[in-house]
Amino acid sequence: MILIVIPAFNEEDTIVDVIKSLVKSGYNKILVVNDASTDNTGLIAEQLGVKVLHLEHNMGAWKATQTGIRYALQNNYKQVVTFDADGQHLVKSLSKLISCQKNDDVDVVIGSCTERGSVLRHVAWGMFRFLSGVEVKDLTSGLRLYNHKAIQVLASEQASLIEYQDVGVLLLLRKAGITKSEVKVQMEKRKVGGSRIFHSWGAVTYYMAYTTVLCLSKIAKTYSFESIDINSESL
Structure with missing residues (x-):
């Protein structure tokens, strides 16, 4: 069962x-995690009949x-697909x-679209692949399919220490022995707004510095999986 x-x-x-495109294609198990939106995102999703979790504060x-992944684990879903809300x-x-x-x-499949993004994004991808050793062409793709084993890892407290769903998550999964593949997909351009990472030099600078330190540390001891039992249902 896929969520x-x-x-x-x-x-x-x-x-x-x-939401309508997913439902029309037969995907009825949908969870929207409303990240403290200041518009009507959460209300609209509820009116469409899907499950909505409302976060009190914007968490990123x-x-x-991860909130959605933890919900999936608690409700015995065996697979999770993460899917962007912006139409891409x-x-x-x-x-x-x-x-x-x-x-x-x-355990994990990443939907890869390397044709998208600016020159800056591609420079960042190349640098982080080199520094981290993670062999993924599209590091920032949010289109991913996780099986139960990967869900257990990503629902852990260690995974909550990470800030972005790219290099840090991939390093964490690799350390836990999670296997992955990458498949080429098409993506649309955002109809409204822009990238939350690459929208300003300040955001880019912070992201580059954070991820560079993460890559160079190759996941610090605080991300160790020595205490994680991925067969436990209590995460």
């Missing part, structure tokens, strides 16, 4: 089309995503992720 987790912050202009995309991800890509996971017998 579609959609972290959403001020996405009232796109959330209707995103990864923390909102296409429903037709989901069958590719599902098929890839079955064929490759891996």
Whole structure:
């Protein structure tokens, strides 16, 4: 049983089309994590009949995503797909992720679209691949399919120490022995707004500094999995 987790912050202009496209394609188990939106994102999602979790404070995309992953673990979902609320991800890509996971017998599948993004984004990807040793072409893709083993790891307290759903999460999964594949997909351009990382030099500078330190540390001792029992249902 697959749960579609959609972290959403001020996405009232796109959330209707995103949810309707998923439902039309037969994906009825949908969770919107409303990341303390100041618009009507959460209300609109509820009116469309999907489950909505409302965060009291804005936690950022990864923390909102992790909230959805923890919900999936608590409610015995065996697979989670993380799906953006801004209209970039296409429903037709989901069958590719599902098929890839079955064929490759891996824990995680990443939907990769390397044609998107600015020159700065591609420079950052290249640098972080080199520093971290993570062999993923599209490091910042939020379109991912996680199986139960990966869900258990990402629901842990250690995973909550991470700030972005890219290099840190991938390093954490690798340290836990989680296997992965990457499948090429198409993505649309954002209809409204822009990247929350690459929208300003200040945000980019912080992101680059944070992720560089993370890469160089190769996940510090605070991210150790020595105390994690990934077979436990109590996470």
